[in-house]
Amino acid sequence: MAPGAPSSSPSPVLAALLFSSLVLSPAQAIVVYTDREAHGAVGSRVTLHCSFWSSEWVSDDISFTWRYQPEGGRDAISIFHYAKGQPYIDEVGTFKERIQWVGDPHWKDGSIVIHNLDYSDNGTFTCDVKNPPDIVGKTSQVTLYVFEKVPTRYGVVLGAVIGGVLGGVLLLLLLFYLIRYCWLRRQAALQRRLSAVEKGKLHKPAKDSSKRGRQTPVLYAMLDHTRSTKAASEKKTKGLGESRKDKK
Amino acid sequence: MLLLLLGIIVLHVAVLVLLFVSTIVSQWMVGNGHATDLWQNCTTSSLGNVQHCFMSSANEWLQSVQATMILSIIFSVLSLFLFFCQLFTLTKGGRFYITGVFQILAGLCVMTAASIYTVRHPEWHFTLENSYGFAYILAWVAFPLALLSGVVYVILRKRE
Numbered sequence: 001m002a003p004g005a006p007s008s009s010p011s012p013v014l015a016a017l018l019f020s021s022l023v024l025s026p027a028q029a030i031v032v033y034t035d036r037e038a039h040g041a042v043g044s045r046v047t048l049h050c051s052f053w054s055s056e057w058v059s060d061d062i063s064f065t066w067r068y069q070p071e072g073g074r075d076a077i078s079i080f081h082y083a084k085g086q087p088y089i090d091e092v093g094t095f096k097e098r099i100q101w102v103g104d105p106h107w108k109d110g111s112i113v114i115h116n117l118d119y120s121d122n123g124t125f126t127c128d129v130k131n132p133p134d135i136v137g138k139t140s141q142v143t144l145y146v147f148e149k150v151p152t153r154y155g156v157v158l159g160a161v162i163g164g165v166l167g168g169v170l171l172l173l174l175l176f177y178l179i180r181y182c183w184l185r186r187q188a189a190l191q192r193r194l195s196a197v198e199k200g201k202l203h204k205p206a207k208d209s210s211k212r213g214r215q216t217p218v219l220y221a222m223l224d225h226t227r228s229t230k231a232a233s234e235k236k237t238k239g240l241g242e243s244r245k246d247k248k
Numbered sequence: 249m250l251l252l253l254l255g256i257i258v259l260h261v262a263v264l265v266l267l268f269v270s271t272i273v274s275q276w277m278v279g280n281g282h283a284t285d286l287w288q289n290c291t292t293s294s295l296g297n298v299q300h301c302f303m304s305s306a307n308e309w310l311q312s313v314q315a316t317m318i319l320s321i322i323f324s325v326l327s328l329f330l331f332f333c334q335l336f337t338l339t340k341g342g343r344f345y346i347t348g349v350f351q352i353l354a355g356l357c358v359m360t361a362a363s364i365y366t367v368r369h370p371e372w373h374f375t376l377e378n379s380y381g382f383a384y385i386l387a388w389v390a391f392p393l394a395l396l397s398g399v400v401y402v403i404l405r406k407r408e
Contacts, residue, residue, distance in 0.1 A: 154306035161315035166322070169353065173346075 030054045030137030034127050038144045039151075040117045047102065048142055050110040050127035056134040060085065064103065064110040065128040068095070076126060080112055094120065117146050249407065256404070259397050260331070260351070264324050266390040267358065271317045275381030277369065284373055285383060286314050309368040313361045317387070320357035324394065327351040331401070338406045348401030355394030362387045 031053045040046035050064070066080035079095045081088045087101040095114065103110040110129055114121065121144060128139045274285040283290050290301040304310055327350035334344050362384070 151306070152308070154311070157308045157311035158315045158318075161312050162319055162322075165315075165319055165357075 030129055030131055030134045032127055032129050032138065032140040034125075034140040034142040036142065038125075038142050040114075040121075040144065040146050041150045042117055042119065042146055042148055044117060045113055045115045046117060046144065047111055047113050048125055048127070048144070050103070050112075050129070050140070050142075051108055052110065052129040052131070052137075053108075054129075054131045054134045056131055058105055058108065059132055061132045062105045063130045064105075065130075066099075066112055067126040067128065068123055069126070070120070070123040073123070076124075082110070114144075119146050122146050256397070256400060257331075259393065259400070260324070260328055263351075263354070263390055263394045263397055264321075264328065266386050266393065267317070267321050267324055267354070270358075270383045270387040270390060271321060273383045275383040276365065277373065277378040277384070278381040279378035282373075282378070283381065284378075285381075286310065286317060289373065305372040307368075307372045309364055310372050313365045313368075316357045316361035316364070320354040320361065320390075320394075323350045323354035323357060327354065327398075327401075335406075340406060342406050344401040344404055344406070348398045351394055351398035351401060353398075355391050355398060358387055358394060359391045362391065 033051045033053070035049055038046050038048055048066070050066075061084065063084075064080070064082040065078060067076040068079045069076040077093060079090045079093060080099055080101070082101065082103070082105075089099050089101070090096060098115045100113040100115065102113050110127060124141050124143050126139050126141045129137070271286065274283050274288065274290055276285045277283075281292050283292075284304065286304065288301045288303050290299050292299050327347050330350060331344060331347040334342075334347055338344070365384070365387075
C-alpha cells in the first residue's frame with residue numbers, strides 16, 4: 001500500500017470485509033465434536049463425550065439429542081434428549097435406566113454415560129446439538145466397541161517404562177547428591193566443634209591439677225585424658241551388651 | 249596415558265554401536281523367509297524380491313523389551329557425554345563414578361531386555377522353527393562389554 005495514495009486505502013478494507021463475510025457466514029453454523037471411537041468392557045461403563053462450538057451464546061433453549069444406530073442396522077433411534085434444562089432419558093428401549101446425563105450446557109459439554117455395557121451396544125452414537133437461533137450444523141458420530149477386556153493402546157507400556165525408569169534414576173541421583181551435600185556440611189561443622197572441644201579439654205586437666213595444688217606436665221594430662229576416654233568407651237559397650245541381653 | 253584414554257573411548261563407542269545395531273536391525277528371530285525384530289516382522293516372498301513388513305504386536309512384554317533397549321541406548325549416550333564432562337571438570341585423583349554408574353545401568357537394561365525377550369517371545373510370534381538372529385546375539389554381547397566398560401570407569405582415576 002503506497003503511503004501517498006489515500007484514495008486506494010478504502011478498497012482493500014472493503015475487500016477484506018467482503019472476504020470475511022464470505023468466509024465467516026458459513027461458520028455461523030454449529031459444530032459438534034465427539035471422539036471417533038469409544039471402547040468399553042462388558043459390564044462396565046463408558047462415557048460418550050460431546051462438545052460443540054456455536055457462534056451464539058449458549059441460550060436456555062439449547063437442546064442435545066443422542067441417537068443410536070445398532071451395528072449393521074439401518075435406522076437410528078433416539079435414546080436421550082435434553083431440552084429447556086431438563087434431561088429426558090430412555091425409559092422403554094434397550095438403554096432403559098442405563099443412561100446418565102453428565103453434561104453441562106454452560107461448559108459446552110453434552111456427554112452421557114452408559115452403564116452396564118453389553119455386546120448388543122456395539123454401534124454408532126450420534127450427538128446432535130441445537131442452540132437457537134444457531135440450528136444449522138453438522139452432527140458428529142462416535143462408534144462404540146464393546147470388548148471382553150479393553151486392550152491397552154500401543155505405547156502406554158513403552159512410555160511408562162521409559163518415563164518411570166528415567167524419572168527414578170534422576171530422583172535417586174538428586175537424593176544422593178543432596179545427602180552427600182548435607183553430610184559434607186555436617187562433617188565440616190563437626191570438625192569445627194571437635195577442634196574447639198580439644199582446645200578446651202587440653203586446658204581442663206591443667207585446671208584440675210592446679211586445684212590439687214600441683215602442676216602436672218602435659219604428657220600426663222594426655223594420658224589421663226586417653227584413660228578416661230577408654231573407660232568411657234568400655235562402659236558404653238558394656239552398657240549396650242547388657243541392654244541387648246535385657247531385650248532378649 | 250593417551251592410549252588408555254583412546255582405548256576406553258573406543259570400547260564405549262563400540263558398546264554404543266552394538267546397542268544401536270541391535271535395536272534397529274530386523275534380525276532378532278529368523279526363520280524360513282521371516283525376520284522379526286522389536287518393531288516389525290518382515291517376510292520375503294519365495295522369489296526373494298518382495299518384502300512385506302507388518303508391525304509387531306502391541307504385546308506388553310514386547311513393549312517393555314523395546315522400552316529397555318531404548319533406555320540402554322539413552323544411558324550409554326548419557327554416559328559418554330558425562331565422561332567428557334567429567335574429563336574436564338573432575339579433580340585430580342577423582343573417579344568417574346557417574347559415568348560408570350550410567351554405563352552399568354545401560355548394561356543391566358540390555359540384559360533385562362534380552363532376558364524378557366528370551367522368555368516371552370512365544371507370546372508374539374507363533375511360528376516354531378525359528379532361530380535367533382544376529383541382532384539378538386549382539387544384544388547379549390553388548391551386555392558384558394557394557395558392564396566391563398562401566399567397571400573400568402569406576403576403577404579409573406583421573407591423572408593429569
